Amino acid sequence: KRLIDHIGLLWTMSSDSEQADAQPLCGRDAMRDVGAMTDAAIAIDDEGMIMAVGKSKELRGLIDGATEVVDAHQGFVCPGFIDPHTHLVHGGSREHELPLRLKGADYLDILRSGGGIMSTVSMTRERSERELYEQAHQSALRMRSFGVTTVEAKTGYGLNVLDELKQLRVAKALELSMALRFVHTAMPAHAVPTDRRGDRDQLIQELADMYVELHKQGAEFADVFVDEGAFSLEEGRYLLETAKNEGMKLKIHADELVALGGAELAAELGAVSADHLLAASDKGLLAMAEAGVIAVCLPGTSFYLQKQPARARFMMDEAKLGVAIATDYNPGSSPSENFSLTMSLALLTLRMTPEEVFVAATRNAACAINRGHMSGVLRPGRSADVVIFDAPNPEYVLTHYGVSHVSKVYVQGQLV
Numbered sequence: 001k002r003l004i005d006h007i008g009l010l011w012t013m014s015s016d017s018e019q020a021d022a023q024p025l026c027g028r029d030a031m032r033d034v035g036a037m038t039d040a041a042i043a044i045d046d047e048g049m050i051m052a053v054g055k056s057k058e059l060r061g062l063i064d065g066a067t068e069v070v071d072a073h074q075g076f077v078c079p080g081f082i083d084p085h086t087h088l089v090h091g092g093s094r095e096h097e098l099p100l101r102l103k104g105a106d107y108l109d110i111l112r113s114g115g116g117i118m119s120t121v122s123m124t125r126e127r128s129e130r131e132l133y134e135q136a137h138q139s140a141l142r143m144r145s146f147g148v149t150t151v152e153a154k155t156g157y158g159l160n161v162l163d164e165l166k167q168l169r170v171a172k173a174l175e176l177s178m179a180l181r182f183v184h185t186a187m188p189a190h191a192v193p194t195d196r197r198g199d200r201d202q203l204i205q206e207l208a209d210m211y212v213e214l215h216k217q218g219a220e221f222a223d224v225f226v227d228e229g230a231f232s233l234e235e236g237r238y239l240l241e242t243a244k245n246e247g248m249k250l251k252i253h254a255d256e257l258v259a260l261g262g263a264e265l266a267a268e269l270g271a272v273s274a275d276h277l278l279a280a281s282d283k284g285l286l287a288m289a290e291a292g293v294i295a296v297c298l299p300g301t302s303f304y305l306q307k308q309p310a311r312a313r314f315m316m317d318e319a320k321l322g323v324a325i326a327t328d329y330n331p332g333s334s335p336s337e338n339f340s341l342t343m344s345l346a347l348l349t350l351r352m353t354p355e356e357v358f359v360a361a362t363r364n365a366a367c368a369i370n371r372g373h374m375s376g377v378l379r380p381g382r383s384a385d386v387v388i389f390d391a392p393n394p395e396y397v398l399t400h401y402g403v404s405h406v407s408k409v410y411v412q413g414q415l416v
């Protein structure tokens with residue numbers, strides 16, 4: 001048993017009943033409801049589940065000879081962060097692309113000429129499973145050091161069944177070997193392979209079969225890159241419908257570069273989330289809210305690609321969407337595992353309030369990967385995934401940016 005005591009300020013993200021707490025907070029008013037508590041403590045049982053959350057004075061009564069007391073030193077404490085969109089497993093890096101982009105080449109120009117995603121595909125295919133594991137393990141450790149306790153990991157750098165399955169196996173091996181929660185997503189429709197630009201129908205059919213196979217091997221979600229230079233709206237609809245019929249949950253890389261109608265498609269298919277959304281239309285965002293689709297904003301990606309960020313204020317103020325944030329960690333458009341920096345960029349470039357940023361990084365992010373019942377909220381009965389900061393308040397964490405203020409991270413009650 002453990003008691004995390006002397007918490008100066010606790011944001012539980014819990015606002016209601018067990019059932020309501022499993023749902024995202026939608027719109028600006030709800031997203032500012034962080035369940036704040038001062039002079040607080042969290043009691044954790046032997047299984048790593050939360051027994052009680054409350055005032056320190058009251059919870060100290062639970063201490064007995066078997067209780068380990070953890071001193072939070074009057075710091076700020078919140079639920080472990082959820083990174084609901086990453087391309088964690090891949091080979092190599094792409095630092096050579098930045099000078100090209102600074103000279104005026106577009107992200108899509110680089111992809112069309114066989115670079116971009118396709119160069120990571122080559123490097124990922126070449127690497128052994130062991131090598132991919134080592135690289136992804138380093139990244140996963142970095143993520144966790146910033147307080148991330150759950151990570152979503154996509155395939156999408158194999159693009160053929162053997163290499164897609166290899167990527168999935170690496171993510172599953174990481175899940176088994178480390179104290180970090182994983183959610184697995186199949187994304188074989190991430191780019192059109194350079195040598196497959198002729199036989200489109202055949203390619204789409206093979207991709208559809210890959211979703212089915214990846215689902216059998218443990219991928220819970222299906223994701224498609226619907227955009228100019230990638231897959232069309234019709235292709236996205238066909239692939240995602242196939243995946244849905246297999247029982248997969250859906251995500252879309254939607255309207256990142258061009259407004260193709262990815263947001264509308266996410267609403268039509270009842271996707272769990274639509275991500276990126278830099279170019280999404282008002283109509284598409286309103287349809288998403290209507291259908292209960294979560295908007296996952298990726299402020300690190302718009303920053304690194306030097307594009308206008310997603311319209312998070314419209315999403316929260318007008319469309320009343322539930323907004324989550326993620327790193328989109330990948331070698332081309334967001335080469336950083338630093339979730340803390342992502343949160344600061346959400347504050348500074350998406351113009352979210354500190355409350356909205358933390359809700360987007362915890363409760364809403366958990367809902368964006370179908371873990372609303374498990375993670376993202378601190379309340380009795382939930383897993384004790386907790387971050388203790390060496391900082392007095394969340395505003396300090398966000399504004400003293402680019403560095404880690406994490407003091408301790410617990411995953412299911414275990415110090416990592």
Ligand code: NIG
Pocket residue numbers: 087116117120225253256301328330331332333334
């Ligand atoms: O989410 N937009 C497509 N896919 C990734 C980038 C992948 C890459 O450039 O390697 C993204 O930004």
Ligand code: FE
Pocket residue numbers: 085086087253328330
């Ligand atoms: Fe992505």
